[in-house]
Amino acid sequence: MIRKLLAVVSLLLLSGGIxxxxxxxxxxxxxxxxxxxxxxxxxxxxxxxxxxTGEFGGVFLSEPAGGVLDRAAVTCPGLNDVYLDGRESQAVxxxxxxxxxxxxxxxxxxNRGAPLVRPNGDSRWTGGTxxxxxxxxxxxxxxxxxxxxxxxxxxxxxxxxxx
Numbered sequence: 001m002i003r004k005l006l007a008v009v010s011l012l013l014l015s016g017g018i019x020x021x022x023x024x025x026x027x028x029x030x031x032x033x034x035x036x037x038x039x040x041x042x043x044x045x046x047x048x049x050x051x052x053t054g055e056f057g058g059v060f061l062s063e064p065a066g067g068v069l070d071r072a073a074v075t076c077p078g079l080n081d082v083y084l085d086g087r088e089s090q091a092v093x094x095x096x097x098x099x100x101x102x103x104x105x106x107x108x109x110x111n112r113g114a115p116l117v118r119p120n121g122d123s124r125w126t127g128g129t130x131x132x133x134x135x136x137x138x139x140x141x142x143x144x145x146x147x148x149x150x151x152x153x154x155x156x157x158x159x160x161x162x163x
Contacts, residue, residue: 032062037150091111111143
């Protein structure tokens with residue numbers, strides 16, 4: 001009886017290792033929340049007009065939990081051109097997403113909208129390393145700034161494809 005139990009447990013562990021070694025599905029959608037904290041400099045260029053240069057860093061939490069990129073580290077240097085009087089503001093930057101295995105995805109992004117009110121953005125995944133080599137994706141994100149703090153979050157919805 002113990003031999004049978006050990007054989008079943010060994011088979012389950014071996015199958016899990018094989019499935020994990022295959023990487024991620026060739027096609028799918030990454031959905032979830034990138035919770036970030038911004039560090040950088042703010043420059044006032046005229047009344048009610050500032051420019052932020054810096055970095056948004058944090059963690060991505062996938063929906064459902066345990067999905068592709070769940071708990072990945074995200075670092076996004078960027079530039080935000082912000083009008084505090086409600087005129088349309090814009091932001092541009094890049095991101096490096098690093099998963100628990102050290103594999104990376106490279107991203108370019110931009111968004112427009114009134115500041116502090118969930119501006120929509122466009123994101124393009126341009127490539128990666130390891131299991132993400134050759135990844136391509138284009139999708140949208142919504143951002144919320146948790147004023148008056150340096151924190152916020154972005155909701156991602158990114159259909160991706162691997163070669």
